[in-house]
Amino acid sequence: MWRKSLPEKEWQKASAVFLRDGKSTEWKVKPGTPEKWSIDFGSLKFWIRPTAFKHTGLFPEQLGNWEWFSNLIKKSGRKISVLNLFGYTGGATLAAAKAGAEVCHVDGSKTALGWARDNAELSGLADKPVRWILDDAMAFVKREIKRGRRYDGLIMDPPAFGHGPAGEMWKIEESFLPFLDLCQQVLTDQPLFVLINGYASGYSALAYENNLLNLQKKLGGKIEKGELTIQESKSGRLLPCGIFARWQN
Numbered sequence: 001m002w003r004k005s006l007p008e009k010e011w012q013k014a015s016a017v018f019l020r021d022g023k024s025t026e027w028k029v030k031p032g033t034p035e036k037w038s039i040d041f042g043s044l045k046f047w048i049r050p051t052a053f054k055h056t057g058l059f060p061e062q063l064g065n066w067e068w069f070s071n072l073i074k075k076s077g078r079k080i081s082v083l084n085l086f087g088y089t090g091g092a093t094l095a096a097a098k099a100g101a102e103v104c105h106v107d108g109s110k111t112a113l114g115w116a117r118d119n120a121e122l123s124g125l126a127d128k129p130v131r132w133i134l135d136d137a138m139a140f141v142k143r144e145i146k147r148g149r150r151y152d153g154l155i156m157d158p159p160a161f162g163h164g165p166a167g168e169m170w171k172i173e174e175s176f177l178p179f180l181d182l183c184q185q186v187l188t189d190q191p192l193f194v195l196i197n198g199y200a201s202g203y204s205a206l207a208y209e210n211n212l213l214n215l216q217k218k219l220g221g222k223i224e225k226g227e228l229t230i231q232e233s234k235s236g237r238l239l240p241c242g243i244f245a246r247w248q249n
Helices: 060-075 091-098 110-122 137-147 172-184 205-210 213-219
Strands: 016-021 024-029 037-041 044-048 081-085 102-107 130-134 153-156 161-163 169-171 193-198 222-231 238-248
Touching (some): 060 238, 081 137, 110 130, 213 222
Parallel strands (some): 102 130
16 A cells, blocks of 8 residues: 555565465465464563464554553552553553553463463563463453452454464454453453554444543543554654554543
């Protein structure tokens, strides 16, 4: 949707290129490229690995969100518990844990959960108070409500479509609103923040903001919304990657 800034010869230097042809997808990887490698990012360390579904294990556009809630956790002056739903490879979990929070990390993929734990070990955070849960996000939240467990911070990155580990179906247009209703029931009486990220095509940050208005009406606080972006190092222009809405008390 926009012109490249660098000449084609620079793009040809890429170690790996993701190709999509109708229903067929593949990574074209140059010889000598490792299967996985580690990087330093946002004062954390991550394993990067090309996957069959295009991802590489890190969404760098989330750095601003990590810094935002890490700041809130550090300034709160109290012990903060955070629930990270659809936690993937653990970027938000590690950022919250490093800031001093207790974290419950939930994902329906055994592979992603193992990857997140490996990232925690790589970042020197393996001994932090993190619960690693392999479960369907909605089913887990329902059980937490019954158990009476509550959280001061809530992070979620709901996919457009997916399945839980037991085959549970998730469709954002059907599941998102009832899921949000449940999530509000696991917040403490004085929650610190709620963060909703979105990568589903066709949805606006305004839609996510609208779902935080009731929380603001009840508890006050402030809502921010916008696009998740990555800034090009040479041109300085912002490349759109997703959307977010976030509330803080």
